[in-house]
Amino acid sequence: MKHLVLGGVRSGKSAFAQEQVAASGKPVCYVATSQVWDDEMADRVRLHKESRPSEWQLIEEPIELANVLNSFNSPDQAVIVECLTLWLTNLLGLEDEERLEQEKAELVKAVEAFQGDLVLVSSEVGLGIMPMNALARRFGDEAGTMNQLLAKLTDRVTLVAAGLPMPLKSQPFNDQHDYFAK
Numbered sequence: 001m002k003h004l005v006l007g008g009v010r011s012g013k014s015a016f017a018q019e020q021v022a023a024s025g026k027p028v029c030y031v032a033t034s035q036v037w038d039d040e041m042a043d044r045v046r047l048h049k050e051s052r053p054s055e056w057q058l059i060e061e062p063i064e065l066a067n068v069l070n071s072f073n074s075p076d077q078a079v080i081v082e083c084l085t086l087w088l089t090n091l092l093g094l095e096d097e098e099r100l101e102q103e104k105a106e107l108v109k110a111v112e113a114f115q116g117d118l119v120l121v122s123s124e125v126g127l128g129i130m131p132m133n134a135l136a137r138r139f140g141d142e143a144g145t146m147n148q149l150l151a152k153l154t155d156r157v158t159l160v161a162a163g164l165p166m167p168l169k170s171q172p173f174n175d176q177h178d179y180f181a182k
Helices: 013-022 037-051 064-072 084-094 097-113 134-153
Strands: 001-009 028-032 057-060 078-082 117-125 156-161 164-169
Touching: 001 013, 001 134, 013 078, 013 117, 013 156, 064 078, 064 097, 064 156, 078 084, 084 097, 084 117, 084 134, 117 134, 117 164
Parallel strands: 001 117, 001 156, 028 057, 028 078, 078 117
Antiparallel strands: 156 164
């Protein structure tokens, strides 16, 4: 089962995603993509660490996410990635377009090939106003495009708002589906 969990800041998406991966009953690998640049981010990371079971394996990887997924690709494994938008931020910060495109393409291949239970956490950033600067607009475009692509590749998609999970997809996506026919 591949599951994309979307939500805003403090929406409850992380807690929901952790419940989903824990329910698999499989050994869990928690892949953290954040980098700690200041005290506030250190506090966020600390809270995330305290919220998950100590027996979960932790891999901290800010850039080469596909490599981690490939190394844990087994039907007997559960993996949670927290979070894809931080990973995207890390890539954009490299200011290396070739590397950005390479890592995105490798992530798609790794998600497609993944055989275990995979829960991907990503922020939904397209619900607010249009950002005022080019980098913020680029980030929104990249995150939105990435979320759309991953939504097609995953079996389930859930939007979490105010701690409430709202299923958006519970079966494979069909581009030809007519949502207005009934």
